[in-house]
Amino acid sequence: AQSVTQLDSHVSVSEGTPVLLRCNYSSSYSPSLFWYVQHPNKGLQLLLKYTSAATLVKGINGFEAEFKKSETSFHLTKPSAHMSDAAEYFCVVSQSDSGAGSYQLTFGKGTKLSVIP
Amino acid sequence: EPEVTQTPSHQVTQMGQEVILRCVPISNHLYFYWYRQILGQKVEFLVSFYNNEISEKSEIFDDQFSVERPDGSNFTLKIRSTKLEDSAMYFCASNYWAEAFFGQGTRLTVV
Numbered sequence: 001a002q003s004v005t006q007l008d009s010h011v012s013v014s015e016g017t018p019v020l021l022r023c024n025y026s027s028s029y030s031p032s033l034f035w036y037v038q039h040p041n042k043g044l045q046l047l048l049k050y051t052s053a054a055t056l057v058k059g060i061n062g063f064e065a066e067f068k069k070s071e072t073s074f075h076l077t078k079p080s081a082h083m084s085d086a087a088e089y090f091c092v093v094s095q096s097d098s099g100a101g102s103y104q105l106t107f108g109k110g111t112k113l114s115v116i117p
Numbered sequence: 118e119p120e121v122t123q124t125p126s127h128q129v130t131q132m133g134q135e136v137i138l139r140c141v142p143i144s145n146h147l148y149f150y151w152y153r154q155i156l157g158q159k160v161e162f163l164v165s166f167y168n169n170e171i172s173e174k175s176e177i178f179d180d181q182f183s184v185e186r187p188d189g190s191n192f193t194l195k196i197r198s199t200k201l202e203d204s205a206m207y208f209c210a211s212n213y214w215a216e217a218f219f220g221q222g223t224r225l226t227v228v
Binding site for chain 2: 032034046104108
């Protein structure tokens with residue numbers, strides 16, 4: 001079974017300061033990991049993904065995440081927050097028990113990012 | 118760029134009525150999913166569908182729910198007799214490999 005823990009339900013940062021959203025996962029096999037962003041009343045947008053290639057993954061809008069297998073972590077960072085980054089962020093693990101087939105995604109509970117002007 | 122589309126974007130229904138939420142997955146994708154997000158809560162897995170049958174479902178997906186791929190392009194979620202607690206945002210997703218692509222969601226309000 002797989003699970004995802006987002007360690008903070010709410011993070012508040014000042015505009016221009018770094019962002020760190022924390023995510024830990026557990027998975028029986030080598031997982032794929034994703035960060036999605038959801039702006040108010042909008043759908044889910046993929047920020048970035050890790051699928052067993054480079055451990056440091058760059059995404060859209062200046063976000064990055066580093067896969068650390070020893071720490072079972074996939075924390076999301078951005079050097080400088082912008083007002084438009086205020087949203088809900090979901091860490092997601094994807095795994096297929098059968099090796100090929102239906103991939104069940106497991107979502108973290110989400111982290112709400114507030115950006116203070 | 119191909120995308121998953123969902124209709125309607127917002128549906129209001131009376132308790133006890135049947136609703137059908139519609140999704141058009143990306144054309145070459147093989148796996149389809151429904152997720153739901155009750156306001157203020159996490160996104161929850163409902164069901165996955167492959168090769169015209171349910172491959173996995175959660176405990177939320179009880180006998181009131183059903184899914185269908187009636188014509189090779191649409192993928193529908195039917196709620197037979199809606200309850201107040203079915204009010205949520207429902208997301209459809211499809212994938213070919215590990216990454217799933219999500220629709221914009223249908224906000225269902227049961228009154």
